[in-house]
Amino acid sequence: MCLIVDNNVRHEVFGETPTAAGSLFKNRIDNRNYQLVLGGGLLRELGEYGAFKRWFRTASRYGYVRRIDDQTVDDKTRQLLGDGECISNDHHVIALALVSGARLLFTNDHRLQTDFTNPLVVSHPKRGKVYTTVRRGKDVTDVHRKLLAQRNLCAWSGCGK
Amino acid sequence: MDSITVKNFRCFGEEQTVPLAPLTLLVGENSTGKTSFLALIQELAWVGYGEVPPNFKRAPYDLGSFGEILHDPGDMSSRLESFEAGFTRNLDGGSGNHSDDNGRTIEFRARFENRQGVPFPVRRRLGDGTNWIEHSIGAEQQKDVIQSKAGDKTVDATVSGPRPGFGDDLLPLSFAARIAGHASVHTDDENGEENSEVEEILRRLVLDDFGQVSETRPPFASAPVRSRPSRTYDPADVFRDSEGEHTPTYLARMSMLGGVEWEKLQNRLIDSGRKSGLFDDLKIERFGDSEGSPFQIHVRKLGSGRDGQFRNLVDMGYGISQSLPILTELLRDDSPNAFLLQQPEVHLHPSAQAALGTLFCNVASSGKQIIVETHSEYIVDRIRMEIRDQKTDLQPEDVSVLYFERGENDVRIHPIRFDEMGNVMNAPDGYGKFFMDEVNRSLGI
Numbered sequence: 164m165c166l167i168v169d170n171n172v173r174h175e176v177f178g179e180t181p182t183a184a185g186s187l188f189k190n191r192i193d194n195r196n197y198q199l200v201l202g203g204g205l206l207r208e209l210g211e212y213g214a215f216k217r218w219f220r221t222a223s224r225y226g227y228v229r230r231i232d233d234q235t236v237d238d239k240t241r242q243l244l245g246d247g248e249c250i251s252n253d254h255h256v257i258a259l260a261l262v263s264g265a266r267l268l269f270t271n272d273h274r275l276q277t278d279f280t281n282p283l284v285v286s287h288p289k290r291g292k293v294y295t296t297v298r299r300g301k302d303v304t305d306v307h308r309k310l311l312a313q314r315n316l317c318a319w320s321g322c323g324k
Numbered sequence: 325m326d327s328i329t330v331k332n333f334r335c336f337g338e339e340q341t342v343p344l345a346p347l348t349l350l351v352g353e354n355s356t357g358k359t360s361f362l363a364l365i366q367e368l369a370w371v372g373y374g375e376v377p378p379n380f381k382r383a384p385y386d387l388g389s390f391g392e393i394l395h396d397p398g399d400m401s402s403r404l405e406s407f408e409a410g411f412t413r414n415l416d417g418g419s420g421n422h423s424d425d426n427g428r429t430i431e432f433r434a435r436f437e438n439r440q441g442v443p444f445p446v447r448r449r450l451g452d453g454t455n456w457i458e459h460s461i462g463a464e465q466q467k468d469v470i471q472s473k474a475g476d477k478t479v480d481a482t483v484s485g486p487r488p489g490f491g492d493d494l495l496p497l498s499f500a501a502r503i504a505g506h507a508s509v510h511t512d513d514e515n516g517e518e519n520s521e522v523e524e525i526l527r528r529l530v531l532d533d534f535g536q537v538s539e540t541r542p543p544f545a546s547a548p549v550r551s552r553p554s555r556t557y558d559p560a561d562v563f564r565d566s567e568g569e570h571t572p573t574y575l576a577r578m579s580m581l582g583g584v585e586w587e588k589l590q591n592r593l594i595d596s597g598r599k600s601g602l603f604d605d606l607k608i609e610r611f612g613d614s615e616g617s618p619f620q621i622h623v624r625k626l627g628s629g630r631d632g633q634f635r636n637l638v639d640m641g642y643g644i645s646q647s648l649p650i651l652t653e654l655l656r657d658d659s660p661n662a663f664l665l666q667q668p669e670v671h672l673h674p675s676a677q678a679a680l681g682t683l684f685c686n687v688a689s690s691g692k693q694i695i696v697e698t699h700s701e702y703i704v705d706r707i708r709m710e711i712r713d714q715k716t717d718l719q720p721e722d723v724s725v726l727y728f729e730r731g732e733n734d735v736r737i738h739p740i741r742f743d744e745m746g747n748v749m750n751a752p753d754g755y756g757k758f759f760m761d762e763v764n765r766s767l768g769i
Contacts, residue, residue: 178769179768189769193760195753219765224701225756226740226748230712321749 169270203236204255264319337734352728501526568649600679681706708746
């Protein structure tokens with residue numbers, strides 16, 4: 164299945180001292196339970212982070228990430244900006260989800276969480292779920308485990324798992 | 325070839341069929357059968373080319389005798405006596421000899437048994453899904469058993485006794501088709517039209533369809549180590565050699581002939597040399613006017629702090645002399661239709677390895693088939709990027725990565741594809757695990 168990591172939690176996943184919840188999230192990628200989806204503005208943001216860049220190069224080489232065409236994501240981002248439905252300023256993250264089919268997002272941004280779970284923004288054909296360490300703490304909780312155990316959370320037709 | 329089937333061959337146990345693309349990359353740890361797989365392709369191509377008995381010691385490979393080639397299941401109670409291999413080829417609609425080839429696939433398969441220490445194909449079967457012919461050697465030697473199906477007619481024939489003209493060699497399937505054609509008269513009916521129909525169907529299958537596999541010449545197979553450069557060469561044989569021994573003489577002969585052909589090849593080599601950062605110019609320095617005159621290969625590398633003088637090949641980095649045979653074979657106008665390359669990246673800087681990836685894309689998109697055994701991430705990365713950026717005419721489905729993964733007693737081959745973004749599709753769990761562990765460790769995460 165496909166998932167997205169927001170720039171504001173990158174240190175929890177790719178930092179030298181990741182949080183327990185961030186490690187669990189990344190562990191699912193390393194074990195190929197999930198595939199990280201990247202492209203457009205989010206890739207440019209994360210690409211400024213050296214540790215991520217090194218990880219991304221190897222991960223994309225061996226199929227741990229799925230790169231989405233930047234132009235397609237950027238076009239969708241502009242469309243969302245025009246729609247005016249989002250309350251966050253992370254249209255590029257929503258756009259990536261809509262274009263890629265990923266419906267699980269790790270973010271601690273409250274407004275983005277609201278957008279991502281708003282059926283008017285992310286719905287067809289599936290609604291979005293949020294993995295966060297704001298309300299649920301940095302440690303792994305049952306909620307985290309349950310979210311990562313879901314097997315039907317991707318709207319991408321090519322999703323293998 | 326579009327797919328290869330292998331069973332009980334070297335480290336491959338259970339039967340598996342894997343796809344081949346115009347550009348196929350063989351990757352995986354050491355000793356997982358990549359070179360054996362290349363050797364198998366070469367021998368299958370030779371069987372298709374000339375219907376000659378396979379020689380698994382044909383350069384650049386040496387798989388040993390039958391005992392070394394037969395798979396060892398690791399269980400003494402289930403000792404094996406034969407291995408099988410085969411290939412399929414999709415026939416191009418319109419481009420072949422027939423207009424009705426659309427969607428047809430021919431399949432060749434052989435079973436090999438021990439004959440005086442070497443593998444011999446005791447059974448060969450060639451079919452196109454509807455018609456087929458099978459030749460096998462009966463339990464008693466010198467007995468050829470031919471079974472076939474042509475249209476709605478099934479024909480069996482057994483020929484005993486010595487085979488005039490063929491000796492111990494393979495009975496050509498074209499000859500087997502003739503036997504089947506005649507047998508259809510003697511055993512089924514006296515209708516001459518039926519006879520000619522059977523023979524015509526089988527002849528077309530063997531000579532036209534199977535013949536397309538060998539429409540030019542066998543593949544060029546390069547060794548992982550190429551011959552050492554010399555300061556001065558004496559003209560030698562130009563017969564293709566897996567270590568590139570023939571390359572200097574070939575280049576010298578082409579330069580002596582001069583004209584458009586040499587100019588074209590020289591320009592292609594220089595272009596590849598520049599793109600790979602290996603050299604900026606190349607020429608042959610001849611000491612005499614005759615074909616037998618000694619000669620030298622001179623190359624020039626431009627750059628900051630360099631005088632740009634031509635220098636002898638031996639005075640330049642080893643990467644140039646090691647890559648020159650492969651570049652030359654890929655860029656020759658009379659190159660074969662298929663290449664089997666073992667670790668072409670050896671001695672090359674990553675930038676030159678990446679440039680090789682681009683060259684492979686260009687050559688494969690011109691209708692050639694390239695199968696590369698490689699450990700180079702730079703080659704694989706460049707190919708992914710060329711697809712993503714549409715810098716090549718190759719489509720994602722024209723590239724295949726075969727990942728060789730060692731199991732308990734055998735090796736599995738996992739086909740991996742790229743999508744239009746160069747993303748790696750359907751990677752098995754073990755693919756790249758070592759590298760991910762390494763990068764995670766280096767990042768402390």
